Amino acid sequence: MATKLFKSVILGAPASGKGTISARIVNTFNLEHISSGDKLRQHIQKNTPIGTEAQKYIKQGKLVPDELMIKFITEEISKVRPVWLLDGFPRTVAQAQALWNIHNLDVALNLVVPFPVIIDRVKGRWVHLPxxxxxxxxxxxxxxxxxxxLTGEPLIQREDDKPEVVQKRLEQYEKLTRPVIEFYREKGILHEFAGNTSDEIWPKVLDCLATYVPLHITTQRQTK
Ligand code: G5P
Ligand code: MG
Incomplete structure (x- = not known):
């Protein structure tokens, strides 16, 4: 019998298009989407204790401590169906190892977009926070x-999209997150997708996932 579970992560540098590609994936394959950055920004907006703590790091372009993130995302995972895509988590080898100890991942997707393209694109980003x-x-x-x-509500520009903070985020990515790619390569579940645009990358991701996501998960949406 086909497994009822599907557990995946999407990696990539800041502004490489994780959110953009994730939206297309979850719509196509009927998966739950947990974006660590989106969740943290919602906590910041609501002034929760997690939001207050996370903001200290986010505004400087630094990573939020592993202990907080592992507990936070583990709890978010427990709230959704066991067919999910994590976006922005894990971001360190410690986070990857903690996730690996609890969940059998099916696939890790990595988006490879040149840094000059990223730096250019961040300037024009607008976000609907909720x-x-x-x-x-x-x-x-x-x-x-x-x-x-969809809602007509206002869009905002992210505080951490200022050029000096983006630079710091890219440095943190090189130092702390790039080793996560090797972690998944060694586990044998890594798939990499290179391109300058999300439209160029998306068909390759679609082809790859079509061979992985159990059909009954995808078709549940169509019968709703
Ligand atoms: P986030 O929110 O996870 P990042 O830095 O990983 O932040 P980000 O910035 O959200 O990633 P993305 O999701 O990879 O980027 O990219 P996106 O939003 O889809 O696309 C970027 C922009 O480009 C958008 O405006 C989009 O419309 C546009 N775009 C997409 N494709 C194209 C294209 O083909 N062409 C053009 N022209 N435009 C395009 O994390 C934020 C912070 O939270 C903390 C950290 O402090 C982090 O810095 N955090 C964590 N800390 C520790 N551990 C974790 N696991 C953490 N997770 C979050
Ligand atoms: Mg994002």
């Missing part, structure tokens, strides 16, 4: 400037 929907001027512009397409 949903995590992202827009970019010229690529997927909102229908009405400054407003979310």
């Amino acid at each position: 949903s995590g929907r992202v827009y970019n001027e010229g690529f997927n512009s909102p229908k009405v400037p400054g407003k979310d397409d």
Whole structure:
């Protein structure tokens, strides 16, 4: 009998398109999407204790401590169906090991986008905080400037998208997150997708996942 579970992660540098590609994946394959960054920003907006603690690090472009993140994401995973895609977690080898100890992952996707492309793209990013929907001027512009397409609510620019903070995030990525790619390569579940645009990368991700995601998970959505 086909497994009822599907557990996956998506890796990539800041602004490599994890949120953009994740939205297409979860819509196509009927998966749960847990974006660590989106969840933390929602906590910051609501002034929760987690939000207050996380903001100290996020605004400097630093990673939130492993202990907090592992507990936080483990709890978020327990709230959803066991068919999920984690976006932005794990971000260190300690996080990857902690996740590996608890969950059998099916696949790790890694987006490879050149840094100059990323730095250029961050400048035009607009975000709808409650949903995590992202827009970019010229690529997927909102229908009405400054407003979310579905709710009409205001879009914001992220505090950590300022050029000096983006630079710090890219440094942290090189030092702390790049080794996570090797972690999954050694486990034999890594798939890498290179390109300058999400439209170029998406068909390759789609082909790959079509061979992994059990059909009954995907078709549940179509019968709803
Ligand atoms: P986040 O929120 O996880 P990052 O830095 O990993 O932040 P980010 O910035 O959310 O990743 P993304 O999701 O990879 O980027 O990219 P995206 O939002 O889809 O696309 C970026 C922009 O480009 C958007 O405007 C999009 O519309 C546009 N775009 C996409 N494709 C194209 C294209 O083809 N062409 C063009 N022109 N535009 C395009 O984490 C934030 C912070 O939270 C903490 C850390 O402090 C982190 O810095 N944090 C953690 N700390 C510790 N451990 C963890 N696990 C943590 N998770 C979060
Ligand atoms: Mg994101």
